[in-house]
Amino acid sequence: xxxxxxxxxxxxxxxxxxxxxxxxxxxxxxxxxxxxxxxxxxxxxxxxxxxxxxxxxxxxxxxxxxxxxxxxxxxxxxxxxxxxxxxxxxxxxxxxxxxxxxxxxxxxxxxxxxxxxxxxxxxxxxxxxxxxxxxxxxxxxxxxxxxxxxxxxxxxxxxxxxxxxxxxxxxxxxxxxxxxxxxxxxxxxxxxxxxxxxxxxxxxxxxxxxxxxxxxxxxxxxxxxxxxxxxxxxxxxxxxxxxxxxxxxxxxxxxxxxxxxxxxxxxxxxxxxxxxxxxxxxxxxxxxxxxxxxxxxxxxxxxxxxxxxxxxxx
Amino acid sequence: xxxxxxxxxxxxxxxxxxxxxxxxxxxxxxxxxxxxxxxxxxxxxxxxxxxxxxxxxxxxxxxxxxxxxxxxxxxxxxxxxxxxxxxxxxxxxxxxxxxxxxxxxxxxxxxxxxxxxxxxxxxxxxxxxxxxxxxxxxxxxxxxxxxxxxxxxxxxxxxxxxxxxxxxxxxxxxxxxxxxxxxxxxxxxxxxxxxxxxxxxxxxxxxxxxxxxxxxxxxxxxxxxxxxxxxxxxxxxxxxxxxxxxxxxxxxxxxxxxxxxxxxxxxxxxxxxxxxxxxxxxxxxxxxxxxxxxxxxxxxxxxxxxxxxxxxxx
Numbered sequence: 021x022x023x024x025x026x027x028x029x030x031x032x033x034x035x036x037x038x039x040x041x042x043x044x045x046x047x048x049x050x051x052x053x054x055x056x057x058x059x060x061x062x063x064x065x066x067x068x069x070x071x072x073x074x075x076x077x078x079x080x081x082x083x084x085x086x087x088x089x090x091x092x093x094x095x096x097x098x099x100x101x102x103x104x105x106x107x108x109x110x111x112x113x114x115x116x117x118x119x120x121x122x123x124x125x126x127x128x129x130x131x132x133x134x135x136x137x138x139x140x141x142x143x144x145x146x147x148x149x150x151x152x153x154x155x156x157x158x159x160x161x162x163x164x165x166x167x168x169x170x171x172x173x174x175x176x177x178x179x180x181x182x183x184x185x186x187x188x189x190x191x192x193x194x195x196x197x198x199x200x201x202x203x204x205x206x207x208x209x210x211x212x213x214x215x216x217x218x219x220x221x222x223x224x225x226x227x228x229x230x231x232x233x234x235x236x237x238x239x240x241x242x243x244x245x246x247x248x249x250x251x252x253x254x255x256x257x258x259x260x261x262x263x264x265x266x267x268x269x270x271x272x273x274x275x276x277x278x279x280x281x282x283x284x285x286x287x288x289x290x291x292x293x294x295x296x297x298x299x300x301x302x303x304x305x306x307x308x309x310x311x312x313x314x315x316x317x318x319x320x321x322x323x324x325x326x327x328x329x330x331x332x333x334x
Numbered sequence: 335x336x337x338x339x340x341x342x343x344x345x346x347x348x349x350x351x352x353x354x355x356x357x358x359x360x361x362x363x364x365x366x367x368x369x370x371x372x373x374x375x376x377x378x379x380x381x382x383x384x385x386x387x388x389x390x391x392x393x394x395x396x397x398x399x400x401x402x403x404x405x406x407x408x409x410x411x412x413x414x415x416x417x418x419x420x421x422x423x424x425x426x427x428x429x430x431x432x433x434x435x436x437x438x439x440x441x442x443x444x445x446x447x448x449x450x451x452x453x454x455x456x457x458x459x460x461x462x463x464x465x466x467x468x469x470x471x472x473x474x475x476x477x478x479x480x481x482x483x484x485x486x487x488x489x490x491x492x493x494x495x496x497x498x499x500x501x502x503x504x505x506x507x508x509x510x511x512x513x514x515x516x517x518x519x520x521x522x523x524x525x526x527x528x529x530x531x532x533x534x535x536x537x538x539x540x541x542x543x544x545x546x547x548x549x550x551x552x553x554x555x556x557x558x559x560x561x562x563x564x565x566x567x568x569x570x571x572x573x574x575x576x577x578x579x580x581x582x583x584x585x586x587x588x589x590x591x592x593x594x595x596x597x598x599x600x601x602x603x604x605x606x607x608x609x610x611x612x613x614x615x616x617x618x619x620x621x622x623x624x625x626x627x628x629x630x631x632x633x634x635x636x637x638x639x640x641x642x643x644x645x646x647x648x
Contacts (some may be wrong), residue, residue, distance in 0.1 A: 048447070051443055051446065051447055052447060054439075054443060055440075055443050055444070055447060055448075055453070058440055058443075058457065059453065059456050059457065061514070062456055062457055062459055062460055062514075062518060063456060063459070065460075065471040065472065065475060065514075066471075068471070068474075068475060068482060069471055069474070072474065080480060081480070083480065085482060085485045140367075143367075144367035144368050144371065145368060147363075147364040147365070147367065147368065148364060148365050148367075148368035148369075150364055151361045151364035151365050155360055155361040155364065156357070157357050157358045157360075157361040158357075158358060160361075163365075166372075166377075167368075167372060170372060170376040170377075172630065172633070173376055173380050173626075174571070174575055174625070174626060174629055175575070176575060176577075176602055176605060176622050176625060176626075177379075177380060177383050177622050177623075177625075177626050178375065178376065178379040178380060178383065179609075179622075180383060180386060180391075180609055180615050180618055180619050180622065181378070181379035181380075181382040181383045181386060181619075182375060182379050183393075184382075184386070184391070184393070184396060184615070185374070185378075185379065185382075187393070187396055188396065200374075200375070201371075201375040203371065204367050204368055204370055204371020204372070204374075204375070205367070205368035205371040205372055207372075207376075210368060235360050235364070236363075239364070260462055263464065264462075264463075264464035264465065266464065266465060266466050266578045267577055267578065267606075271609075271610060281464075282464045282465075282466040282467075283466075285466055285467065285470065286466045286578075286581070286582045286585075289466075289469075289470055289473075289582055289585065289586035289587075290582075290585045290586050291586075292586045292587050293587065293588060294587045294588025294589070295588075297586070297587050299474055299477075299480070302470060302474065303470075303471075303474060306467050306470045306471060309464070309467060310463055310464070310467050313462055313463060313464070317455070317459065317462055321451070321455045322451050322455075324455075324458070324462070325451055325454045325455050325458055325522070326451075328458065328519065328522040328523060328526065
């Protein structure tokens with residue numbers, strides 16, 4: 021027995037990642053090199069968009085491929101933000117502005133829609149998750165299973181009936197129409213929060229209930245503060261998803277003043293001519309539209325990264 | 335008293351009695367908003383979607399008459415349905431193979447080299463950016479005349495590639511773009527799976543003189559199976575529903591969505607065109623019923639084949 025233990029001890033001492041990688045024939049240095057290339061590939065398109073957005077179209081069409089902006093200019097960002105005059109547009113673009121969108125209006129739509137969806141979805145999904153995790157009522161597990169089966173319903177299947185429903189309500193081109201399908205719940209949000217609520221000790225809750233607190237006070241006073249971290253993570257993911265949603269607002273909001281940034285940018289692209297499109301303007305608009313997501317990620321990145329391992333299986 | 339209640343410790347008499355957590359009256363208000371959302375935007379549209387597929391629904395009049403199985407008869411004879419299905423499957427196969435292989439590679443590299451949150455964050459970053467924006471970034475970088483990628487390939491003597499205008503290249507190009515967006519996310523899921531594999535298994539294998547290759551195929555892959563099954567289900571179901579990237583990347587600059595020559599008309603786009611360009615919602619609903627059947631079959635078969643949920647560890 022001790023001989024075996026010794027051998028394991030010995031093996032684990034010699035067992036180091038670098039040794040194993042050498043065995044594979046690639047050194048640790050090569051492995052790092054590959055990883056660095058992957059990191060560059062992940063980030064380079066964003067630098068290239070920034071560099072292009074700060075370049076002048078005439079230099080781009082001359083085939084300039086420098087890593088730094090070619091013919092540095094702010095004109096493109098000003099054009100997207102609507103602070104450039106028509107003369108300036110004509111000057112920097114060399115022609116009329118083909119295809120445009122009201123950046124500030126679309127930004128406003130995106131912010132309102134994403135915020136409303138996040139607040140509603142997290143709150144209502146949390147309440148349902150609490151009922152499924154803690155309350156006892158007839159048919160609870162069957163109802164939860166039914167909710168979960170909603171995960172299997174692909175968005176394309178509900179797209180057309182939902183659009184007809186929203187049209188019947190007279191909500192086309194309106195905030196309620198864009199927000200409603202995501203406002204009350206998603207099966208994932210209910211499932212995600214229920215998992216966390218199940219893990220909370222019943223002791224604290226029992227004490228509160230014995231003290232005569234109702235379920236609402238217990239939920240908002242005890243469960244929610246104790247689950248602040250997972251709730252925050254869910255809220256961030258919900259916000260990003262709502263911000264990125266394209267197909268639903270595309271079909272429900274045909275009016276430009278109700279189009280969020282994703283849809284407006286898509287239309288802006290579709291209006292570009294085949295010859296000499298406004299590349300630098302497109303890239304400036306693209307970066308500006310991604311900026312809120314980039315900021316959220318810089319601030320809350322760790323939460324988002326840590327949440328990815330969560331899959332519900334172990 | 336239910337079995338669950340009996341299982342609770344005696345010091346929680348109120349919970350054991352079931353009075354405090356009992357019944358629909360207390361659960362009702364917690365569940366109401368989520369129930370409204372579930373019924374209105376999941377359950378009802380899922381049923382109504384099937385109904386609409388048996389009508390000739392017209393969005394302008396917003397009504398339709400029962401036409402029996404006409405839409406399904408038409409679908410079986412419509413070569414464009416099967417062509418778009420072929421395009422979708424080609425896209426899915428290319429996307430899944432490249433994405434899964436890259437993701438496993440990245441996950442193994444990270445597992446060996448670093449647990450840095452910053453590095454994981456950078457790798458995840460493209461996944462958080464809206465599809466619309468990702469499509470625009472790559473349309474610019476892959477442009478046939480001015481794109482940096484062709485410039486880069488030119489250094490190695492490769493002739494410029496017409497990524498989006500060549501009917502043979504457009505689907506691999508789109509699959510590559512989505513591989514770029516999703517490989518980091520998939521890698522993090524697999525990375526999380528790698529953390530659950532006990533390190534002493536590798537030590538024992540090293541002790542027996544196993545090579546790196548043997549360890550990868552003998553230990554890592556079998557024990558990763560549950561997470562790989564989950565990842566494959568998520569990514570295949572997602573790939574079969576690709577839309578945003580195709581719509582934006584092929585729709586601008588004088589091109590038609592799904593172009594050139596319908597070489598990139600995926601099934602989701604064909605459903606979209608039938609519903610919103612041709613105003614044939616009944617027919618579009620019938621095609622989406624077909625897509626749902628395919629998605630459910632794929633999920634079922636995969637979970638069976640990969641025996642998800644049971645790893646060789648347990």
